[in-house]
Amino acid sequence: MTFDVPQSLILDTALSVAGLTDYIRLLLEQDEQLRQVWVTGEVSSANHHRSGLFFTLQDTDGTAGIKCVAWNSQVAKLAQMPIPGEQLIILGSIRVYPQRGEYQLSVWQALPAGVGLQALRYQQLKNRLLAEGLFDAQRKRSLPPHPQTIAVVTSPTAAAWGDIQKTLKQRYPGLHVLFSPATVQGDQAPESIVKAIERVERDGRAEVLILSRGGGAVEELACFNDERVVRSVANCAIPVITGIGHQRDESLVDLVADACVHTPTAAAQKVVPALSELYAEHRQRVAALHQAMLFSEETDLNQLQVLRNRLRRLRLDRQVQQETQQLAWKRQQLVQVTMGRSQQATQHLEMLRQKLASLDPKAVLQRGYAVVRQEDGAIARSAAELAVGQDLLIQLAQGEVKVKVTEVNH
Template sequence: MNSYFTDTVIPDTALSLAGLTDYIQDLLEQDDRLRQVWVYGEVSSTNKHPSGLFFTLQDSDGKATIRCVVWNSQMTKLAQQPTKGEQLLVLGSIRVYRQRGEYQLTVWQAFPAGEGLQALRYKQLRSRLEAEGLFDPQTKRSLPIHPQTIAVVTSPSAAAWGDIRKTLRQRYPGLHVLFSPAQVQGEQAPASIVAAIERVERDGRAEVLILARGGGAVEDLSCFNDEGVVRAIALCPIPVMTGIGHQRDESLADLAADFCAHTPTAAAEQVVPELDYLIAQHRERIATLKEVVDRQLDTAQAKILILRNKLRRLRLDRQIQQESRSLSWLRQRLVQVTNLKFQSASQHCQLLRQKLTTLDPKAVLQRGYAVVRQEDGTISRSAASLKLGQELSIQLSDGQVKVKVTEILDDRISQPKARKTRSYKKKDI
């Protein structure tokens, strides 16, 4: 390949880059109309520099922009200072910036021309979405403390994707990262961002979503002020972190997100904790726990020592011996009292047994006595209650007999008459 270029003959009409730039510079800067030109447009961004103020003018439809600069020597002469969102009428001349091959407008004077259409549309959209509650801080969700799966929505060719992966890998190894590619600049960017967020929602694995884009001109970030993108962020079922790479302004996407960072790297740092920090925290908790346990152990040992000294002063062993002797004496006393009461109860039972034996009707019958009962079973205790011919039952010691009264004798007669009785058959009990 080197030999090919060496052998190739360069035409005489070919220009170097510097030559081409010088030619364009001569065309633009020597044009009488461009040496003093009036331009009107909306200020879309400003950047203060030690040498002056750099800002960008944009058409109301956002399809054309031009970079402008006001040097410090001319700043105080302006009738209107360039402010983002303001419509300006400026007077200046076209100059070519050779190092980057760009042209810019060097401004001599600026006059107010009303509020810019883009700024007015932005304010109206922000007020309407804010009234719907899409920016309400009460609806913001908290980030998971230790997420296992994170989704990233950004351009696959952007440096932001590489920065996020590197940061996540360094801070939290082993994290599962889902990538949902999207355009983050241009007319197709809003629809592409919404579709990428919806893919993450349908997948269902991510615990948090990072919407990121690297730094750039404010005009390039207009897709993050799109209503569709804002609603997709606000309605996303998982927490959303934005890292849209600009520190000067806040997009509507930042307001709708649960958390926002100024750069993609900062967004990745906020989403996951640093593993080294977690390890240091864990070690610190272990040290704190050990310190608390050691302190409690020392306190318990001190209490044990105090109680041991108290026990020594109380001579608990002597008290135990005294109590043991007292219990032994009480045991003996209890046995003696119990034996005495048992003997007394045994004697009483024996006496009662003898009395029962004496009063036993069978014992009386065995001594020759009998029990006379009438027919209804009542005991006859008097001869006067008997009648002639009445049948009686006589209970003996070994059975009973039935008799009939044939004569009633009067015990008051000294010579009783002979009593006649008629015997029946003997009936055993």
């Protein structure tokens, strides 16, 4: 087919490559839908460049793909780094690259899709609770060693409840078990679990609480990563032990609980000791005590024999005899010294008695002398002190005589 069009007309209407590209750019970049668009797909390739991260997002069946770029200013803000094989939800805007005549998605944000999105939410909540200190080891309480009343929160129709009952009965017959039923799967499970825990706290009898369910898929255990359940366990007034699912990654409830194990049976085994084990431990303690007493007795006997041997070597009987002889000699010395001092004291006393007797006025009177006293009791020592007619008192060896002076001779 040929077109009979004048060449001048073609030249007047033809667009340049830049013009056509600019027209397409205006169509795409000015479209309201494309200025902020969410796109989901799988990362098929990724390449770090000095200006940013370039990658391709395609449908899982490979039928379509789109080139994407996250500039360096945005890379650090991405919630999920694009890695080949990862399912992502991309937020961005369509931009045209004129030099190559290509369009690409300029990325603002990248979020994990499907299971990845759940993992992101899990990690974000975990980081927030971790920052609050809810997982700190200092917050965790010790389980009571011999509880008499235990509360169990689980589904009444789950195998976990039967396993717990069987294990508790085998290990510790007569234990009082309080059952607080709850839904442990589905959208209603978080609220149901929280209410079940609140019932146990209001009752006030339980010393420890078991929160449990059997194994299941990740999505079936989502209620144990719910913030409401996590905070309820963290704020529970009594110690909480979790036994959720089988060998798997820990849930947030496991991290905040005072103790955690991987199965309901293991939780029941951990929360109470087995009576058979207690009896065996008791027998071991009795045997150990008996051995300790025998050892102590043997040690004491050995020590006593050592002391006896030392006594024999010391010959205390000879030392006692020597000490007795020394005491007798010292006693004799003491008696002699005491008698000598007593004799000296007696002689000195006699000398003082004789001296005192020689000075005694009464002894002078006995020899015929008399003492003349005036009326005021003063001793008359000179005739010049007396006057005629004055009364005097003469003291004799035996009695007194009152006289009157009739004459005074100087």
